[in-house]
Amino acid sequence: MLHHIAIIGSGPSGLFCADALLRQRPDLKIDVFDRLPTPYGLIRFGVAPDHQGTKAVTRQFDRLFGGGSLRFIGNVAVGADLPLGRLSEHYDAVVLALGAHADRALGIPGEDLPGRYGSMAFVGWYNGHPDFRHLDPLLDAPGIAVIGMGNVAVDIVRVLGKTPAEMTASDLCVHAAEVIAAAPVTDLYIIGRRGPAEASFTSAELAELGRLERVRPIVEKADLPDGLPSGIDPAEAKIKEKNLQILHDFAARTDDRPVKLHFLFHSIPEAVLGQSRVEGLKLKGRAAPLSAGTVISAIGYRTAATGDLPQPNQNGIIPNDNGRVAPGLYVVGWAKRGPSGTIPTNRLEAKSVADRMLADFADDTAPAKSGSAALDTWLRQQGLTVIDWPGWKRIEAAEIAAARQGSPREKLADWAGLRQAALPSETQPAAPRAGQQ
Incomplete structure (x- = not known):
């Protein structure tokens, strides 16, 4: 049976979970949602800028997105723009990879x-x-x-x-x-x-x-x-x-x-x-x-959840039973255990949650849900601007082109600039002519 999975959050925990799922079930279709126009979460915004070696794990995730079974749906805030209840109507399982983004x-x-x-x-x-x-x-x-x-x-x-x-x-x-x-x-x-x-x-x-x-x-x-x-x-x-x-x-x-x-x-x-x-x-x-x-x-940090997403407890984590929050709903990473460990720490934990999810699928006799096709229609009806993987690659190309000598990139750091850079070249505003600067 073909299963459709939604992962909320494109940081290392969510993507390690996607990798573990696809290694065992390459037939799965997985959509990764992020409220930001860019993927990688903690790797992009938490790892120190002078620790470029730590960020090299993104190459593995790049290959994962290029495999055809994983989609990036950026610039969409699940819980706010897109209610969790709506998402659950279209996906057989939802994984909360929210991280911990609120300062204590x-x-x-x-x-x-x-x-x-x-x-x-x-x-x-x-x-x-x-x-x-x-x-x-x-x-x-x-x-x-x-x-x-x-x-x-x-x-x-x-x-x-x-x-x-x-x-x-x-x-x-x-x-x-x-x-x-x-x-x-x-x-x-x-x-x-x-x-x-x-x-x-x-x-x-x-x-x-x-x-x-x-x-x-x-x-x-x-x-x-x-x-x-x-x-x-x-x-x-x-x-x-x-x-x-x-x-x-x-x-x-x-x-x-x-x-x-x-x-x-x-x-x-x-x-x-x-x-x-x-x-x-x-x-x-x-x-x-x-x-x-x-x-x-x-x-330290704590998980913050908006809209109809499950709320964290007094310890700042989403209550769960070894990664399972409720039938069809799972949690990984800092939202599961709290802000501890390094990026590699998340790999083994994400695999254990993926294993549990696949075991649940084996016992599930319900028909598979519609997946992304119906949801894409709903997103368009709501007027939401989705930044997909090609859109992110356009952002990345613009950052690399703007890099100072010796630096790998100059990050676009404002919402408007990120959204603008994600547009295809034919929809970009024309460059000003000489004398029109």
């Missing part, structure tokens, strides 16, 4: 002051997410504090600390590159509530901070234990031992660099200080506040 609140006074940003917004700004193109963060003071001790926090301080030359081969958006290059930063702070053994950054990302041209990491030796405490998961012990060694190496450094990166462990933020904007950060037990004109919180 700090829950302290002053976090609403201008100059305090969540990492989703800040990273989205420098990575060209159209929702955050006009964030225009305040980066005009010498001190910048980043709250969090995970890889996202490490990414942020690294991007802020690198010189323009060090970012040449990245796809850091030009609107962000100019602001960061002009920032008068002299002190970066990375702040964690717990100790160095509990920090969640990985060793490779931590070690990078010691190789930056203008940045000296500063760690107080008194903050570092000689070894790991008891009770550490053996699977994580090797990484944490390596982290402690790197931090001990940082503590031993005596070189001078124009930018100091201060690691503050066992530090609990109590209030963001300032009148009309951020001026500092008060930490529990510390007499003097940190002098910082920018505070960025990187303390």
